[in-house]
Amino acid sequence: MQSVFSPPLHRQRHQFVIDYIKRTKPQKVLDLGCGECSLLKKLKFHREIQLLVGVDIDGAKVKKQMHGLAPLSTEYLQPSFDQLCIELYQGSVTQRDARLRGFDLVTSIELIEHLTLADVEHFSAVVFGYMTPSAVIVSTPNSEFNPLLPGLSGFRHSDHKFEWTRAEFQSWALKVCSEYGYDVEFTGVGQPPPSQQESVGFCSQIGVFHRLRGRDSGSMLFGDGADDEFSYTLLCSINYPSLRDNNILRRVLVSEVLYCAEKLKSRWMEEKTGDGEEASTMCLGEGAEFLSGQHVEEELTACGEGMKSPVEQCGRAVSDDGEGEYDDLWTKGQEGETFNRHVSVPLDELFSCFPRVSELSGSLSNLRLLLMDSPEVKLSQDGSAVLIAYQDPDREEEEIDNNIEDSGYAEASHCSYTTEQEEDWEENV
Template identity: 40%
Template structure:
C-alpha cells in the first residue's frame, strides 16, 4: 500500500529532501514486501535448497531459516566484510535447542561473485536475486544469465528490480540508488526476461510489490518481479557437480539442531513422556481423592486401574482413541503407564515408529517396569506438596 506524503522522497531507506513533489511511503516498507514475496513463494513451493544471491545484510536468509521445508540455505555476496559482520545473525539460539526443527538445516555464506561458477550452487530448488541485476554493468549483465540460468539451473529463480515507470512519482532525477547501473521500465525488463527464459528453457511470470497510489495505477508496481520456472531438468548439472570447482570462499557456516538427530529426538521424546505421564499421574490422584480411596497395598496380581474423571460428552476423538489403548494402573505407591498407550499420543507416535524405538529412546532416562512394557513413577512426588 502506498501513500502520498509531502516533503521527502523515500524508497526503501533512501531519503532526499525536496519540496516540489509528494513522497511515496510504503506500508509495510518496500524491502519487507520483497522479502515477504519470497517467503510466500517458499511456502507455496516448499523448496529444500534455497540460495540468495547478493544476500547483503542477510535479512532474507534470517526470514527463510524459519521455513520448516528448508534444509539448506546459502548466501552469496561480493562484500566479505558484511558477511563476516552479520553471520552471527544466522546462528541457532537457545530456543532452537529447546524446540528443535523437524528437518536438518545447514546455512552457508560464501564470499564471491554471482558471475563465478561454483558447483556447490548446483541443483537448488529456488534461487533469489533481489535487487541485484541493476547493480551489474552491461558486460556483467550479459554474463549473468549464463551463470545463473545456464550453469546453476535451479528449479525456480525469482528476480526483482526497480520499475523505472514508477520513478515519475518520485521527486528524483537520478536512479534510486547511486550504485545502480540502470533502472528498467516494465517493457525493458520483460523483454530481457522473456529472451533469457527462452534461451535457457524457463517459463516466466511477471508481478511486483509496492502498489502505486490511487489514480496512478498505470505506472505499475514500484518493484517489478519475474518468477522463472525450469521447464525440464537436464543431466548437465549432475556431471558438472562432480567435476566443477569450488571458487567461493566459505565465510560462515552453521547447522541447526533437529529431530533427525538422535540426541535431540531423544531429548524431546523424554520430555514429552514425562509430561504425559505426569498429567495422568495427577489425574489419577484427583480420582482417588474424589472417590475417597487410598492406594491399595502392593499386589501385582490386582493393580488398581486408572479411572478417567472426564464426562463422556466432553471426550474428544483423541480421548476416544486413547480409551482403546492399555490403561494406566497403580500398584502400591507406584504408577505405571503402558508404552503402547504413550506411543498412541500423536506427537510421540510421529517421533517413534514403534514401541521398540520408544523403549530405546527412553533407555537410561526414564524408569520402566520389569518387562519394560510401561513407564514406572512414584504415585506421589515431592512437588505435589509444594
C-alpha cells in the same frame, strides 16, 4: 522512498518472495546478494524450506548480521520434525560454485543493476546456465518510474551501473529464456498512480522464471567437470534442532515419558490415599477417554496376572543406583535405610494414552528402543514398563519426624525461657 510507498518498497519485494514460497513450497532456496540477510531472516520461519543459502560479495557485512539467523531458544526447547540448514557464503554471482546447483528457487532482489553489463552476461550464464534452478525471481528498478520519485536525479543508488526500462528488462529476460530453457512472467511491486499504470509500470519490475522440463543446459555448457568448482568461501553453517535427529528425539521423548509417567503415578497415589475420591478422574490426553478412579489401577497395572497395584512389579526390582536387585519392591535394606519402591507404568499405556508420546516414538517397539539406552529412565527387567521412584506418604512423614529429632531441633523447640532470662530480656530492651 519510505514516504512514497506503504509498506516500504523493500518490504513489498520481500513479501512478493514470501508469497511465492507459500504457494510453491520450495525446499532449497538461494538468495543472491543477501547483504544484511534481511530476506533470509524472514524466510527462516517458513519451515517448508530445508536448505536456505545466502551469497554476497561483502563477507564482512554478512558476518555482522548472521547472528540473527540463529535458532530461537524455543526451537531448542520444543523442536519440531522440520529440518532447516542455513549456509552463508562470500562470493561473486559471476563465479560458479558446485554447491549451489539444483536449487528449487533462486532470488536476485535488486542485484543485477549493481553489475556491469559484461558481468550481467556472466550472471546469466552462472545462474540460468550453470546453477539451473527450478525457478528464479529477479527484481530490478524500473527507470520509467524514476520521474515520479520526489527529489531523485540520476540513478536510485550511487552504486548502480544501469537502470533498465521495462522494454530493456524484458529483452534481457526473453534472451535468457531462449538461451537457457526458461519461460518468464513479468510483474512488479510499487504501484504508480492509477492513471499512469500503463504508461509507467511498477516501481520495481520483477521477472519470475520457470525452468522448462527436459532442458539440461548446465551440463551441455560446462561438461562433467563442472561439479568440481568451489569458488565461494563458507562463512557459517547453522543446523536447526530437529526431531529427525535421534539424539534430540530421544531427549524430548524421555522428558515427555517421565512427565506422563509421573502424572499417572500421582493419580494412582491419590487413589491409594483416598484423596479426591469423588472427583478422581484422569485425562489421558487429547482424544483419549476419561478414566474413573476405579479404572486407574487397571490402566496402571504392570505385566502379569494377579497384580494388585501398579507398585507391584513382575520380575525383580531395580535398586535406586540401577546396579543391585531385590526380590521384592517392598524389601527393606539395612536398618535405618529407606524402602526401594517403584511404581511400574506400562509402556503400552503411555503409548496409547498420551498422543505426544505416540507421535514422538511412532510405535511401541520404537518407544522401548529409544528409552533403553537413556540413563534417566529405569525400565522393568523385561523392558515393558517404566519404573518411577515411589515413597509412601506415611513413610515420608515418619522420616521427616526422625530427621527432626536427630537434628536436635525438636529438643530445642521444647526449651522454655526461665524467669531470669525473661527479666534480662526486659532489661536489655
